Amino acid sequence: MSRWGNRRSILFGALGLLAxxxxxxxxxxxxxxxxxPSPAKLRVQLKAEAKQRPTSWRRGAYPVKWDWxxxxxxxxxxLARLKTADGQRLTAIQENPLLxxxxxxxxxxxxxxxxxxxxxxxxxxAEGFIPVSLGGTVRDCSVEAVQGAEKNLKFTYPEQ
Numbered sequence: 001m002s003r004w005g006n007r008r009s010i011l012f013g014a015l016g017l018l019a020x021x022x023x024x025x026x027x028x029x030x031x032x033x034x035x036x037p038s039p040a041k042l043r044v045q046l047k048a049e050a051k052q053r054p055t056s057w058r059r060g061a062y063p064v065k066w067d068w069x070x071x072x073x074x075x076x077x078x079l080a081r082l083k084t085a086d087g088q089r090l091t092a093i094q095e096n097p098l099l100x101x102x103x104x105x106x107x108x109x110x111x112x113x114x115x116x117x118x119x120x121x122x123x124x125x126a127e128g129f130i131p132v133s134l135g136g137t138v139r140d141c142s143v144e145a146v147q148g149a150e151k152n153l154k155f156t157y158p159e160q
Contacts, residue, residue, distance in 0.1 A: 032083035035105040040145030048157035049097035050119040050134040062121040064096035073112040108147040
């Protein structure tokens with residue numbers, strides 16, 4: 001067999017593996033609810049504050065971080081993540097208080113949505129850092145999402 005034959009088979013094998021990896025990644029990418037061609041919009045105005053202020057005598061104040069998101073509660077009670085209209089980041093947000101005005105896309109119809117919110121900080125540990133929870137909340141809300149229209153929800157944590 002000639003050298004070109006070996007190179008050619010290696011090239012096609014590599015291209016085949018690359019195509020397989022692309023198919024695999026495209027199937028796993030995103031993980032968001034498909035809102036359809038003309039989605040409804042749900043504007044979430046969020047105000048959250050961690051009342052605890054973690055400090056260390058050696059390091060001073062630890063920064064508070066937030067993870068949050070809005071999820072569609074399916075009929076079988078499984079959660080499906082809703083996508084933001086502008087691709088806004090929803091994890092590891094370092095600010096306290098947390099103020100967000102975020103638009104999510106969802107399919108039209110009557111739905112139950114769930115907001116999940118968690119505050120935490122990273123504490124030094126012998127092997128690096130470990131996350132320590134400062135609290136959070138899980139709340140459900142029923143919404144009637146109209147195609148092409150925008151609905152507003154306001155969440156405050158802790159509740160006042």
